[in-house]
Amino acid sequence: MTDESPGxxxxxxxxxxxxxxxxxxxxxxxxxxxxxxxxxxxxxEILGELARLYNPLADGPIVDLATCAAIMARxxxxxxxxxxxxxxxxxxxxxxxxxxxRRGPGTSES
Numbered sequence: 381m382t383d384e385s386p387g388x389x390x391x392x393x394x395x396x397x398x399x400x401x402x403x404x405x406x407x408x409x410x411x412x413x414x415x416x417x418x419x420x421x422x423x424x425e426i427l428g429e430l431a432r433l434y435n436p437l438a439d440g441p442i443v444d445l446a447t448c449a450a451i452m453a454r455x456x457x458x459x460x461x462x463x464x465x466x467x468x469x470x471x472x473x474x475x476x477x478x479x480x481x482r483r484g485p486g487t488s489e490s
Contacts, residue, residue, distance in 0.1 A: 405433055405442050409471050416464050420455040423463075427451060435474050443470045 412426040430443040443451075447470055454463040 403475075405430060405474060409467070409474075412467055413464065416455065416460040416467070420452070423455060424448075424452055430470075437476065438473050442474050443467075 408426050408430055412423050412430075415422045415426075427443055427448040431441045431445055431448055433442045434440070435442045447466055451463045451466050454460070454466070
């Protein structure tokens with residue numbers, strides 16, 4: 381069941397639960413972070429999905445098209461760290477939690 385995609389988990393949940401741990405977009409961010417250095421094609425697909433989802437805090441898409449293009453340009457240039465920084469900026473706009481949570485899923489404190 382761990383091989384389940386974020387979309388499959390969201391479908392199974394039916395978007396009924398409002399917990400941030402069940403947020404489809406947060407699942408997508410986590411998957412994108414995990415694939416930055418290994419699967420740019422999948423990152424592009426994830427960015428496309430995030431561009432279709434609405435962020436009420438920014439009154440626009442979760443990841444705008446200009447940022448999607450900038451992330452993909454950096455991945456194509458072999459700079460996944462810079463792409464990750466841009467992705468993290470959009471994550472913080474979408475999920476501005478307390479400091480412990482702000483680091484996001486899959487990241488650790490240094």
